[in-house]
Amino acid sequence: MKHSAVVPSFREDTNFAYLVGRVRALESGLLTQKILDNLLRADDLEQALRVIAEVPYWGTVLPSSVRSLQAIDEVLVNHYWEIVEDFRQYKVAFPLVNFFTLGFDFSFLKLALKYHLAKKDLEKSYPTTLESKRVLRFFSGEGGEFLPHHFEMAIRETLTVFETHAHNVQLLELVLDRFYLQEVYRIATTLESEPLRNWLFAFVTFAYIKAALRARCQGKKPEVMRFMYFANPLISQESFLRFMELPSDKVSELVGDFGFDFLFPQGVPFRDDSYYLAEVEKNINNYLMRFARSFRAPVFGPEPVFGFLFAKGVDVKNLRIVLEGKYFAFPQEELRNKMRECYYE
Amino acid sequence: MAICKVKKIDILAHRSLLGAIVSCLQDLGVVEVVTQENSSVALDVVRSGTSAEELERKIGEIRYCLEFLNRYRPEKPTFLESFFPQPIEVKKEEFLRQNFNYIPIYRACLSIEEQLNEIRATINRMNGNIEFLRRIQEVQLPLECLGETRFTFSVLLEVPREKYEPLEGKLRGIGKEWVAQTFSSPRGFFVVLLGHKDLEAEVRAILQELSLMPLALPQAFEGTPKEAREKLEARLQEASEERANLLCKALLYLRYEKDLKVVHDYYSTLLERERVESAILGTKEACLISGWAQEELVPLVEDSLQEVGREWMLYHRDPQENEHPPIDLRNGYWAKNFEVLTRLYGLPNYAEIDPTPFLSLFFFLFFGMCLGDVIYGIVLALLGFVAPMYLPVGESTKRFFHMLGWGGVASVVVGMATGSWLGDVFDYLPAFLGVVTRFKRALTVIDPVNNPLPMLIFSLGLGIGQVLVGIALSFVKEWRRRHFAVAIMDHLSWFIFLSSIVLYLLGMVVFGFLRSIAIPLVVGSALFLVATQGRQKKNPILKVLSGLLSLYGVVSYLGDVLSYSRLFALGLSSSIIAILARTLGALFGSSPYIGWLIGLAVALLFNVFNLLMSGLGAFVHSARLQYVEFFTKFYENGGREFKPFGYKTKYVKLL
């Protein structure tokens, strides 16, 4: 947007004024370490739910009548989705909210494709920006249906790969993941805010590292994982594959070369097991969170909105862990170990 | 001394007395109980805080009930009521014997809410179904006919006009074992197709080819769409009635609102006690309660404890250097109204001076100068002093109102001196009120609208005064702490230096003789500053240099003083806007017929707006001058509010 000389560029950075105001108010409903501690200390699910009801904005989200685990899960996801969708209506925030809706969209696509290929119908509606009927019609190759370009490409390619590679369902996810990350990368390059761009780059890079480590754990072959890779300057295909090809004792060296030592738990040698993977995933999340905390400070601009949406997502993740843990009465310390860091300390 | 002196008290008692002593202390409400720190004796927590969670749960449940009832309350509280809720008055003995059982109400609220949620879900579903049935209402067939039998299948289709012919043609091509009944629809036709099962696959293929989707019924219906819809609508009506009934039922519980509120406060009081008890340490036989109490109230504590029993000892002592006693401000009748300003910035720490008495005087003056109009002042004073009498406000709100009231009083005084009575309205009074105009003129000392300089100088003079007072306070503070060197070299010297400059300036303008006194003082104190301000530096050259450099600090004082010019500017602005209101009013008033009415309305509107904006400005800027120009000279803050252990009530006022 261009402006007259009298009011030079006062508008751009205040475009977000309204959203930042909303975010500031909503931030008081974010979980803090103290609330998490209280949650962990709760004796059972009921007590934990009561702790949540005390946090601003949560009382109405999780009414005390919600009791079953599935219902809680659904409520939490929908709550997050509603916020994301609400913020999506504002044109200024659209590009950055896109990042959050993409996550929902691609997990819906994965599910829908699997159901489609198994010739089953979807049972209920899922949070997504896509119209499920359209997507289904698109799957069945009906001409004339229009989907946003990247989804169209993703579905076509996935179906082609599926056909040409002996109906391997694993590939389906990998190809979709590739398109997801590619789209995230594209969003990152279009954002004007440098910190946000860097954050998204970090997100993509870590996603590859995470995927590579998970592949090691699950014994997936590097040739298969190749389907997940798109050409990008953040991490080369060669090093992505190297993560999977190297013997266990060399992996931490490679991570060190990237400068990502902090991802690995201190003092524990690298192992190819799910415990280690979970630790790395937690560290990645915590690193991204610490990065995102710097988004709290700006008064205008997209950062606080992005930071809040990310923090809300982490909150939902934390709550699911805690509430599920309380439902099955897991020991407190075990749960504490799984907790992600909070936006506000 | 405006910061209340407190004593550290330790009550050592037999375990059997613990409960009674805690009750006694809570009843007194004068002791702040703290956790015993760094004690050399190994002590255990007397009580584990298990029942605290129980209490929290209860409070949470009661709060849920109150929120639930609030949501469905038919008459919402008025604006004033929501700001100043009327407290419930309860006798203390009754309060403590509280045993209202809220659990049935809690259960009822829960079940009503659950039923309401269910009904809401049902209503949504029914609305969706009604919508669907309305869409296909042209289909004149009972809907239960749709479905499969052993040999037949049926589908309901909505066929756009242009696809009807191809569909018919294609169906003809596959055989004869089908029938179709057609009804018109807004977009073309509804077709109910009934066929033999053998044809099903082919029919579906045709449908796919033409991209026609069979309409799936969201649930089983009976009768034609119209009948089914009417039935549903009747059920919807029932559901709404049921909903209304439930809401009525919920409202019935509103009569327990008062009880719920009382019991809420009762449990919060218990919780408070529980929290305190978990801070008490002891052994198997004894317990130790430590806390802070105001000096003059220690004997009262001792007396009250006498009634509990005899197996206790009370030690009290003055706070030690490394301790941080809580702060309780004690100010006189007038100054206490301005405590809110000190609190806004942060309470003083125990080792310094309470700035409130000084601040109150300056704030009073400054507010008056910023608003500076007699009529506005009267309005504000009436509001400030009368409103708290009719509103059920707490002590702190009352003080805030009183502060505004005193601001109004100051404004009246300043307005009289500057001749601003709603701006210059009083100069234009009709002839028979000439006395008033003469009275006004007689009182006027300076007229800043026509001759602004004296008022500006007066503002700056006030600024110099406040800055000097600030430095003097800083000197007193350091002197009291026995930092004599700092007190003299950093504060007294500056005080003399600045005040002698002021004397010299005075001498240049009016009292010539002052110049001869001031010059040696200025030179002497300047030399003293140069000599002492570099004392932290080791290098002698640096010592002198930094001493010289310190004189540059005079610029920052000058900046501070200039900042007080806002007093003049704001005062002028409020009277000029008032003049503007009068002028515009007169302008509109000169038009014929109801012109005078419009003029009056315009003038009134402007004046109300001016009072609001200037009042806000007067408050904000007077406060700013205290914080930025005055407090920076001496004030450290960092104190913690004295919070005695007592009854914690939100809705209830104890008698």
Next chain:
Amino acid sequence: MLVDGLVFALCGSALAIGLAGIGSAVGVGIAGATGAGVMTEDPGKFGQVLLLQALPGTQGIYGLLAGFWVLIKLGLFGGTPATVTVAQGMQIMFACLPIAIVGLLSGIAQGKTSAASIGMIARRPEETGKAIILPAMVETYAVLALLATILLLNSIKL
């Protein structure tokens, strides 16, 4: 005479009222947008938000005041209009510039600070007092500019 001094004087008055008004309007607008965002989630904050939103409005008032002062000085409200030479008119116009320019820029800056303060009370309602002081710091310069304009106007003899 083609160009009367009155033209310049009125131009000054218009600048003071107009520019300072724009500054306040933009400032109040920014603060209002943030305030609306906060109140979307928490309508109970209306009082505090309104207070903070009003703060950047003072520049407009100062501008109006300066402009009005010029009009009074010119005797345009009742009384006989003073004759103004071109030099005097330009003097008046320049005297109006401090509040015009500073009002414009400080209004916008104060609006941003107010918006930030509204964000602050959204999270920490107990800090309303401090939140009000911060935007008031910006206003200092508008007050000083007003002072300059008034003193300058006062020194012009007609």
